[in-house]
Amino acid sequence: MSDALVANLLSPAVLFFALGLVAALVRSELKFPEALYSALTIYLLVAIGFKGGVALAEAGLGRVWLPALAAIGLGAFIPLWTYPVLRWGGRMAAVDAAAIAAHYGSVSAVTFLAATNYLAAIGRPYESHAVALLAVMESPAILVGVVLGKRAGGGPPVPLGLVVREALFGRSIFLLLGALVVGALCGPDGMEKVGPFFVTPFQGVLALFLLEMGLVAGRRLEDLRRVGPFLLAFGIVAPALNGALGVAVGTAAGLSAGGAMLLGVLAASASYIAAPAAVRLALPEANPTLSLTAALAITFPFNLTVGIPLCDAFARLLQP
Amino acid sequence: MSDALVANLLSPAVLFFALGLVAALVRSELKFPEALYSALTIYLLVAIGFKGGVALAEAGLGRVWLPALAAIGLGAFIPLWTYPVLRWGGRMAAVDAAAIAAHYGSVSAVTFLAATNYLAAIGRPYESHAVALLAVMESPAILVGVVLGKRAGGGPPVPLGLVVREALFGRSIFLLLGALVVGALCGPDGMEKVGPFFVTPFQGVLALFLLEMGLVAGRRLEDLRRVGPFLLAFGIVAPALNGALGVAVGTAAGLSAGGAMLLGVLAASASYIAAPAAVRLALPEANPTLSLTAALAITFPFNLTVGIPLCDAFARLLQP
Amino acid sequence: MSDALVANLLSPAVLFFALGLVAALVRSELKFPEALYSALTIYLLVAIGFKGGVALAEAGLGRVWLPALAAIGLGAFIPLWTYPVLRWGGRMAAVDAAAIAAHYGSVSAVTFLAATNYLAAIGRPYESHAVALLAVMESPAILVGVVLGKRAGGGPPVPLGLVVREALFGRSIFLLLGALVVGALCGPDGMEKVGPFFVTPFQGVLALFLLEMGLVAGRRLEDLRRVGPFLLAFGIVAPALNGALGVAVGTAAGLSAGGAMLLGVLAASASYIAAPAAVRLALPEANPTLSLTAALAITFPFNLTVGIPLCDAFARLLQP
Amino acid sequence: MNLHPMKLVTIVCEAYAADAVLRLLAEVGTAGHTSFPVEGSGARGRRLADIPEYANTQFEVITRPEVAALLLERLGAELFPRYAMVAYESDVRVLRPGKF
Amino acid sequence: MNLHPMKLVTIVCEAYAADAVLRLLAEVGTAGHTSFPVEGSGARGRRLADIPEYANTQFEVITRPEVAALLLERLGAELFPRYAMVAYESDVRVLRPGKF
Amino acid sequence: MNLHPMKLVTIVCEAYAADAVLRLLAEVGTAGHTSFPVEGSGARGRRLADIPEYANTQFEVITRPEVAALLLERLGAELFPRYAMVAYESDVRVLRPGKF
């Protein structure tokens, strides 16, 4: 375990993330242009979706239903336990507790990518179609969180349709699912054609992207004192618990050690793009600094460095 | 033929294009940043130009003159038959008929790239220097179309020099011809150095670019009802006829089946960047919605899916 | 030598640079979007830094100290001889002489990259960790030049801390040194993962970037008549002398022929990003047209085409 | 040449508010708008434009005085409480008043 | 501090019109301009800024009142009929009037 | 709806000047600003926006009249001599005056 931890900490992905953090801390002028951020995101989502689709075509849909249902249930459940903890344990406003719960039930695609990278690096196999879990797990928690917040009296009368649409048809889900379908239709033939672009340089592109994510997370660090000690602790304990839960559920749903680890990482991760968009729309009174700082400046670095190897160790432990 | 059609429809390039169409239709928020569009365009034009130049250096200039002349003649001829058909068959204003004729005589680089991709996928050889045809065929039709429109009384007294300049020195021609010359001067030695960037990932980059083209074309779909049934039909029949003509001319000019197919695809394709720029300058009264919608929302998807395999089948038929 | 010169002139990198020059001269509309420029810069700096770091991890720090000290001394020395030449030989204002001296003592990363490319092309080995020299040699000359200009009475009372910060923590140094450290920590294991992105396509990316650099330099050509014949001559003679000096110092510091050639190229090159930023801050009275035109429109093309092979020839001559 | 007075309403808002602004523009009946991504800082901290979702969008809308008044009123009532934004009005003169 | 009245002319036009606008600015004798790419919607539909050729460009020109009047007049007469665009004038105050 | 008069100060400067402008904004006490990269031409030639370091940045700052006056005065005295830039003031009306 500790070997794996060190190996992870010394991987290009994690080190470039750390470099980005440092750049933000020393206030270097380093900035990625917006178009580069968007280009990298599009590339990463399409690449992972396409690869997953090709794998799905080979594995057959039959092997995905159960884990997918498990992932949806997991996503819907996480806000249900985190909301009361934040509300009464952390004495937060109802609408803030609901917003944070939504972020932690939803998922971070970059964390997932880093986890697949980790598995590839240590040579552990996993179900490539697990990327489908990433796609289906983005929305459920957002919807549950929004309902919790609304029940607590939050928010103006926003048409629910808009919120559902935002949660279901955001840019990232669309790209991921779309590329997955394209990959499933193309199969290995298509992979042969586009693999040199979508697969070969993938790890390097992810490393470069994590440099930017380090910058983004680093700029949030100065907000840490605004979020209070409870949320600081939550940002580390919640992913640890959710990760363990996810690994257990994944193992029970019949996933391999690698696949269960990935479901654990998804559960542990917190959304910082899709959830803010939907929550901002439906629960505008929620303070976005709280959820974003926790997700980006605490939980994301925690998962990237420690959470991923932890989930992996636990997944191997549980494996029958 | 129908096997080839299905294979083409299930290629990553066409499927990503379809995904872009879907994104536009369901009004997903997906949008490529402008810089990514420009970067992909620059990459694709430089890559194809460079590759063509290296091939040209090996083949020798002597084998390009005749097909190039044929391409120029073809480009100049297409507006001459499409103009009267649009003007009197479609009862269009003279200036609109001239504008559309210019678009259809000129060429679409992306359609050409998709056609070379198709040939590579089915393993049919073609003259790599055929990319020179793409470069020389962009302008002639624009000049003929503008003259037709001006004769019909259209347009303010724009200095003809400006129009010629716009038609001859646009961004895409410059990049294409420039990279071609660079490739010809470097030869295979240069290819060895830059091939891993300009050749290996090319198909994947094109697939990603077609996702964006699907978005662009899809946004035009809602203008379809504005263009009327005549132009709708024209957008399919004209490329079919031009494609057949191009294949015949190419075969007569001594091109291989692959090369003749490419000349056919060039003839079938309609310009949506270079022609609009020049036509907007010289014939501002023309309604750009008509020409752009026909070129992007009808003819481009038609060629990508059906036109390319059709030209290929016809080219093999004609081959001695 | 003349074979090497011709080979260099016919390399993709130099030819794409020439194409960019031509595009600027014929006033083609070709323009790279800012985000693409930034993306390519980030990629190139990170890639070269990472590669250098991996090499450093293998070579050990012990072999870098001496050449690094030599590079720092060289950078600090160049403004000391160029300032009086410009001031009294060229009868320039003190502040302009100091500004130009700072630009020529500092370095151009792109020129360095082109030199490594050249070495790779002709198959001559060099110390990969030489990239550390690029990183340490950016600032010293800027500080010396600013002090010279201030002593001559130039500039408002800008806090010196700001200038040092600007000189030491600019974007490019940060990326270069950061990636170097990351590479050194990852070692060959990390390289295996990200090499397909950071190494394989590197030469092609550099060629594309030089197309843009040609555009940038070409737009400066029209300022040439504003800089006068003395600066024109300086822009060619100074890099030749500095190059020879750098090669000699590098050889004396124990570098291989390839490494000494790289130090020569660094000495010969003139900064056009980092130096202008710091000089603009500390010596605002200096006319930026003079230094930028000399660096970009004269010295950069000279080094790219002739300076690099010259340094190489001289380095082989000196090698024991 | 005849110039006609018109109002220019400028809105700077966080990117997540852009959809709501567009809907509001349609509801109050503006004839068009121009928009572009911007960076900024204000009461709710700095917004760099490196992640599109975290950036700001600036809207500029030429419109008749009564529409401008309605637009600002509804902005103040409906969107100001929910999103990071500023809005202001100024006087401009246009050539073809019928267009707005 | 002395501020001097000057006119700000803002032009939003389709990208294909940008060259013609630049030529016109030179002809009427403006001393400088600022420009940037924008998205927009108006009488001729939406313009997203993803393909540079299909986007809009916004020009902002500070100039003397009489030049502004001439510029708007010629814009209205020569370019409005040919391209998708809007233009408007507003009042600003600058520090160094000699610059414009 | 109550609108309150306020000043809009617009600054277009070379990118190398952006830090100095930001420092000055903080010193004179503005409550926020909006900025974006622009191209331009003026007394010191054309500035294309392809290299970020060679581009221009446009700042737009809403502020109270006395702060605007101070800002323009110090811009004129401290930054105009050193950097390529223009700056101008105009009148705007805002909804919540307390914010600025």
Ligand SMILES: Nc1ncnc2c1ncn2[C@@H]1O[C@H](COP(=O)(O)O)[C@@H](O)[C@H]1O
């Ligand atoms: N005084 C100001 N002048 C110009 N723009 C401002 C000002 N205050 C705020 N903004 C812009 O409005 C956005 C949201 O403001 P706020 O809600 O105050 O954070 C900021 O990110 C800025 O882009």
Ligand SMILES: Nc1ncnc2c1ncn2[C@@H]1O[C@H](COP(=O)(O)O)[C@@H](O)[C@H]1O
């Ligand atoms: N009312 C308006 N307010 C602000 N910008 C406008 C307005 N109408 C049009 N525009 C801009 O001008 C461009 C051309 O307008 P149009 O010719 O009406 O399509 C649009 O794409 C918008 O960017």
Ligand SMILES: Nc1ncnc2c1ncn2[C@@H]1O[C@H](COP(=O)(O)O)[C@@H](O)[C@H]1O
């Ligand atoms: N008359 C003007 N109208 C609008 N912007 C201007 C004007 N003059 C200069 N600028 C802008 O200010 C920048 C610096 O101006 P300058 O110092 O005159 O070169 C230019 O690059 C333009 O972006």
Ligand code: NA
């Ligand atoms: Na989660």
Ligand code: NA
């Ligand atoms: Na055609």
Ligand code: NA
């Ligand atoms: Na130097």
